[in-house]
Each structure stands twice: as C-alpha cells, then as structure tokens.
Amino acid sequence: MQRLEELWLTVSIGILVIFMIIIGYQTFALSMGPPSHKETLDPQKVDQHERFSEPGVKQIGSNEYEVVMTLESFAFNPGNLEVPVGAKVHFIMTSKDVTHGFQVPGTNINAMVMPGHIQKISHTFSEPGEFLVVCNEYCGIGHQAMSTTITVK
Ligand code: CUA
Structure with a gap:
C-alpha cells in the first residue's frame, strides 16, 4: 500500500x-x-390499563409533573393542558386507534404515538406562554384539525 x-x-x-x-x-x-422507549399495551383496552385509566396532569415531585394522555382520531385527551413554568414534565402517551403525532413547534417535543405502544417524552418549559400541540402524522380526514394547547405559567 x-x-x-x-x-x-x-x-x-x-x-x-x-x-x-x-x-x-x-x-x-x-x-x-431519540426517544426509544419500548413498552406495549393492548390498544383495545387502553381505558382499562392501569396507566391510562385516568388521563391527566399529576404532580409527582416538588417540581415534576406527569402528563398521561391518550390520542385518538382526532383529539388529545385531555386537551388544553396547564403546566407550571420551569417544571420537568413527563408526557406518557398512547394511541387508541391509528398512529398520531405529538409535536410542540418551537420545542424539541416531537414524538410518534402508535397504538399498542407507550410513548414517553420529557420536557421543561422554561418560558411561560401558550404552546400549540399538533398531530404531525396523517391520521385521517380530521388530521389537520387535531391540535390542542399547553399553557405554561
Ligand atoms: Cu392525529 Cu394526524
């Protein structure tokens, strides 16, 4: 050589x-x-699952919150969330029907939420404001209307 x-x-x-x-x-x-969490569940029985039977925002530490959310055509449940500024927020999500997206433009939050899988993503909102949440996976006729907000204050 x-x-x-x-x-x-x-x-x-x-x-x-x-x-x-x-x-x-x-x-x-x-x-x-990238998020690589692998935990599965039966998409037909999301409501009975221990984790998803009561979706909502829960305080789990002095400055830490858990947001349990189910996605379905064409809604985020619960929607119009409120979280405190500066708190660590863990989103735990699954889909009840088809693949949806969970994206908050202007942040690093961008996750694919699939039926049968539990998706987890964490974020700290350091600025107050109202953030738009959009579904960025085509999921059907109402896809473009699938959005909600996160109010940080
Ligand atoms: Cu849900 Cu697009």
Whole structure:
C-alpha cells in the first residue's frame, strides 16, 4: 500500500471513530438520543390499563409533573393542558386507534404515538406562554384539525 493511501485510510477511520465517540457521548452521557422507549399495551383496552385509566396532569415531585394522555382520531385527551413554568414534565402517551403525532413547534417535543405502544417524552418549559400541540402524522380526514394547547405559567 502506498504511504498516501495509508494516511487517508487512517484519517477516514479516525474520523469515523471520533464521530462514534461524540454520538455515543451525546446519547448516553447527555441523554440526547431519540426517544426509544419500548413498552406495549393492548390498544383495545387502553381505558382499562392501569396507566391510562385516568388521563391527566399529576404532580409527582416538588417540581415534576406527569402528563398521561391518550390520542385518538382526532383529539388529545385531555386537551388544553396547564403546566407550571420551569417544571420537568413527563408526557406518557398512547394511541387508541391509528398512529398520531405529538409535536410542540418551537420545542424539541416531537414524538410518534402508535397504538399498542407507550410513548414517553420529557420536557421543561422554561418560558411561560401558550404552546400549540399538533398531530404531525396523517391520521385521517380530521388530521389537520387535531391540535390542542399547553399553557405554561
Ligand atoms: Cu392525529 Cu394526524
């Protein structure tokens, strides 16, 4: 092998290794990986599920809240949420029918909510305001009307 070939090979493998270290660090040390939660349930029996029998906002710590939510064509249940500014909010969601989306434009919240799966995503709203929540997965005739709000105060 020529010297220059060796050099380029070393440089390219080195770059790959550096990228893998950076991505590994972000994913595992900084928890910046995409949501990969895997927990399943029977989509026909969401209402009877221990977790989803009473959807709503619940305080679980001094500054920590849990939002349990079910999505269905074409609504977020419950909708028009209210959470305190600066609090850590854990969204726990599932769909009762087809695949829906849960996106809050202007934040990092963007999750796919599938029937049969429990989706979890956490966020801290550091600014007060009214945030729009939209479904960003085409779910049927009422898809474009599927939205709600989160009021942070
Ligand atoms: Cu639900 Cu689109």
